Amino acid sequence: MEYTVILTQPAAARWRATVPALPDCSAEAPTRVEVLGKIRDRIISVARQAEVLRLQVPVAPQLMPLDAETPWRWFGAFQDDATWDTLFDQLEQQREDQALGA
Amino acid sequence: MYLWDTHILRHFASGHSTLREHLQRVAWAEIALPSVVVAEVVRGRADYALKATPQQSPLAHRLLLDTLHLLHTFTWLAFDQDSAAELLRLQRSVQTRKRYADAQIAAMALAGHHIVATRNQAHFVDLLPPAQLANWIDEPPR
Numbered sequence: 001m002e003y004t005v006i007l008t009q010p011a012a013a014r015w016r017a018t019v020p021a022l023p024d025c026s027a028e029a030p031t032r033v034e035v036l037g038k039i040r041d042r043i044i045s046v047a048r049q050a051e052v053l054r055l056q057v058p059v060a061p062q063l064m065p066l067d068a069e070t071p072w073r074w075f076g077a078f079q080d081d082a083t084w085d086t087l088f089d090q091l092e093q094q095r096e097d098q099a100l101g102a
Numbered sequence: 103m104y105l106w107d108t109h110i111l112r113h114f115a116s117g118h119s120t121l122r123e124h125l126q127r128v129a130w131a132e133i134a135l136p137s138v139v140v141a142e143v144v145r146g147r148a149d150y151a152l153k154a155t156p157q158q159s160p161l162a163h164r165l166l167l168d169t170l171h172l173l174h175t176f177t178w179l180a181f182d183q184d185s186a187a188e189l190l191r192l193q194r195s196v197q198t199r200k201r202y203a204d205a206q207i208a209a210m211a212l213a214g215h216h217i218v219a220t221r222n223q224a225h226f227v228d229l230l231p232p233a234q235l236a237n238w239i240d241e242p243p244r
Contacts, residue, residue, distance in 0.1 A: 068131040071175040076117025
């Protein structure tokens, strides 16, 4: 079995290894070789005790666009449109005409 | 999320100053138009375009398309099965006369634990608890 390992070096004599597939599995050591040895041992230790399965759930997270900024170009875009207010007055009247349970 | 009632959309495109203050404090991703409001506005603009006189038609059709572009800048929230269940519950439990579209929007808010931003808070009494109502037109942000 292969695991992807992320190696970073936050300081001169400090290496850090993390495993995205195993969020609690990480290691630190003063050298690259040592940290790779340590993380390998940790992965083996976790994998020996672990059970991997896939759960189906009935909901999906809501996707939000990252670039969702307020579209200010549309703010006030219809302020000179005489039909805009008329439209909403009509919508208000239509709401009055249909009642819950009617 | 904040679900906008029709009047908030109205004042967005009219450039209301208090609404601007609210928008400066809330992420756009936290705002959505209920499909009820989308349907009402599209129906209104489409009716105007389809019934316009020859003289009115160029403007009416341009306004229809401009409005569709405006609506597309929003996240849309669909009236789903959970909303339908809430609407049926409201239909059974609410004793006073309520407008159907208001009840539909309230049901969506109840189903998704959203806040309805509306100028017509009185219409939502008995439909939603006060914590799920906000008036972004007459009440400036705190």
